[in-house]
Amino acid sequence: ASERMAARLLAVGYTAADVRVLVPAERPRDGNLAAVLRGSDATAAPILLLAHIDVVEARREDWARDPFTLVEEDGYFHARGAQDDKAQAAIWVDTLIRLKQEGYVPRRDIKIALTCGEETSDTFNGVSWLLETHRDALQAGFALNEGARGRLDAQGNRVALEIQAGEKIYQDYRLEITNPGGHSSRPVPDNAIYRLSAALTRLGAYTFPTEPNEAVRGYFTALAPTNPTHAADMRTLGAGASSATEAAAQRLSAADPAWNAVLRTTCVATMVDAGHAPNALPQRATANVNCRILPGHDPRVIRAELEQVLGDPAIAVTIAGHIDPTSPPPPLSPAIVEPIHRAAALIWPGVPVVPSMSPGATDGRFTNAAGIPTYGVTGLFADPDGGGVHGLNERIRVRSLLEGRDFLFTLVKDYGNAPNNP
Incomplete structure (x- = not known):
C-alpha cells in the first residue's frame, strides 16, 4: 500500500527525495510512507499529517461482504479499514496530490506519514520506529491524526464535530495469587480463587477520582446546549473547579459510561484463570486487569494504587507487556482551534465543534510524548454505532x-499559510 501511494505522489511531480518508503529490515511487509510538500519558509514549523494503513483482522465468513474488497453500496463504502484508518490515509495522499496540482506553495512544510503497526503495537509500531530511526520524517510543530470523529444521530443528522486533544493510556496488569492447594475433599478457608475473587470485588466497587482536563471541560461545555437533561451539570463541570464540580462529575459519570470514561482512570477485570484440576484445591489464580489511564499519569503509580485497592499483599500485581510513553494532553491553543472552526463553518454551517479526549489509544501517544503536539481531527462523521470499527461490516x-476530504483540504491549506507557529 505504501509503495502504491508513493507512486501516486511521484506521478504528479513529487521528487524521489521528498517521497520515501521506509521499511524495517526485519519486517519487510511493514512499509511506511513519508512524504513532504516543501514550504517557502524554512523557519516555519512543519505540520505532520498522520494515519495508519494497517487494519485489525477480519474473518471473511463472518462478514456480509468480503472485508478486504472495497464495495460501494447503499451510500456507504464497505471494507475493513474503511473507518479505521484508510479513509484518512487516502485523504492525506489526495490532499498532497491536489496541492501539487494546484501549484500551491505553503509557508511551512506539509508532511505526511502513513504507517504500519498501529493495531499491533505490542509487536511493532511504525511511528515509534520512525521516531527512533527517521526522526526527520515526523519532526513537526504539530500533527493531525485519527482519534475523533463527527457524530451523527440515528437519522443521519450531524450532531457535532469532535477534536481530540489527548488520549488515555492502555495498560494491562497481571494479578496472581498462589497457594499450596490440596485435595478438594478437604477444603480450607485459604482458597486462591476466593481470595482473588474478593480482591476483584473490591476493585469493582472502587472508582478512581475524577480529573477533568481542558479538553474534557470543553467537551461538556460545548455539549450542554444539546442536552437539556444534563446541561446544568455539564456547565458546572466545564466552568472548572468549584464546590459543585465533584457532585456534577459523579452524576454525569453515572448517567453515561462514555462520560465516566473521560472523567477518570478506569480499571476493569477482563480475564481470569484458576485451578489445575476439578478435584483439587487451586494452587494458583490469575486475572488480567485492563486500565485506561488519564494522560500524564504513570502506569507504575496506578499499579501501586491497584495494590492498595485489592487489599491483599499475597496478590502480586505486575505490569503486563510494555509501558507506552506518557505525556500531558496537548494544548487547545487558538492557533490550532480557530482554523478548525473556520473550515467546519464552511463545510457544515451550524455544526458545533467539540473538544474531546479519546478513551482509546492511537499513534498520537508516541508523537505527543516525543514533543509533537498531536490532535485527532478527521472531519469524518460516523453513525451512532461507530460504523463497525474493529467489528463486523465496517463502513x-x-x-x-x-465532505471530510473537502474539510481536511481546506484545513491543511489554512494551517499551511498560517503566519505564526502554533
Whole structure:
C-alpha cells in the first residue's frame, strides 16, 4: 500500500527525495510512507499529517461482504479499514496530490506519514520506529491524526464535530495469587480463587477520582446546549473547579459510561484463570486487569494504587507487556482551534465543534510524548454505532468521506499559510 501511494505522489511531480518508503529490515511487509510538500519558509514549523494503513483482522465468513474488497453500496463504502484508518490515509495522499496540482506553495512544510503497526503495537509500531530511526520524517510543530470523529444521530443528522486533544493510556496488569492447594475433599478457608475473587470485588466497587482536563471541560461545555437533561451539570463541570464540580462529575459519570470514561482512570477485570484440576484445591489464580489511564499519569503509580485497592499483599500485581510513553494532553491553543472552526463553518454551517479526549489509544501517544503536539481531527462523521470499527461490516458513508476530504483540504491549506507557529 505504501509503495502504491508513493507512486501516486511521484506521478504528479513529487521528487524521489521528498517521497520515501521506509521499511524495517526485519519486517519487510511493514512499509511506511513519508512524504513532504516543501514550504517557502524554512523557519516555519512543519505540520505532520498522520494515519495508519494497517487494519485489525477480519474473518471473511463472518462478514456480509468480503472485508478486504472495497464495495460501494447503499451510500456507504464497505471494507475493513474503511473507518479505521484508510479513509484518512487516502485523504492525506489526495490532499498532497491536489496541492501539487494546484501549484500551491505553503509557508511551512506539509508532511505526511502513513504507517504500519498501529493495531499491533505490542509487536511493532511504525511511528515509534520512525521516531527512533527517521526522526526527520515526523519532526513537526504539530500533527493531525485519527482519534475523533463527527457524530451523527440515528437519522443521519450531524450532531457535532469532535477534536481530540489527548488520549488515555492502555495498560494491562497481571494479578496472581498462589497457594499450596490440596485435595478438594478437604477444603480450607485459604482458597486462591476466593481470595482473588474478593480482591476483584473490591476493585469493582472502587472508582478512581475524577480529573477533568481542558479538553474534557470543553467537551461538556460545548455539549450542554444539546442536552437539556444534563446541561446544568455539564456547565458546572466545564466552568472548572468549584464546590459543585465533584457532585456534577459523579452524576454525569453515572448517567453515561462514555462520560465516566473521560472523567477518570478506569480499571476493569477482563480475564481470569484458576485451578489445575476439578478435584483439587487451586494452587494458583490469575486475572488480567485492563486500565485506561488519564494522560500524564504513570502506569507504575496506578499499579501501586491497584495494590492498595485489592487489599491483599499475597496478590502480586505486575505490569503486563510494555509501558507506552506518557505525556500531558496537548494544548487547545487558538492557533490550532480557530482554523478548525473556520473550515467546519464552511463545510457544515451550524455544526458545533467539540473538544474531546479519546478513551482509546492511537499513534498520537508516541508523537505527543516525543514533543509533537498531536490532535485527532478527521472531519469524518460516523453513525451512532461507530460504523463497525474493529467489528463486523465496517463502513463509512460516501457523503462523510467526500465532505471530510473537502474539510481536511481546506484545513491543511489554512494551517499551511498560517503566519505564526502554533
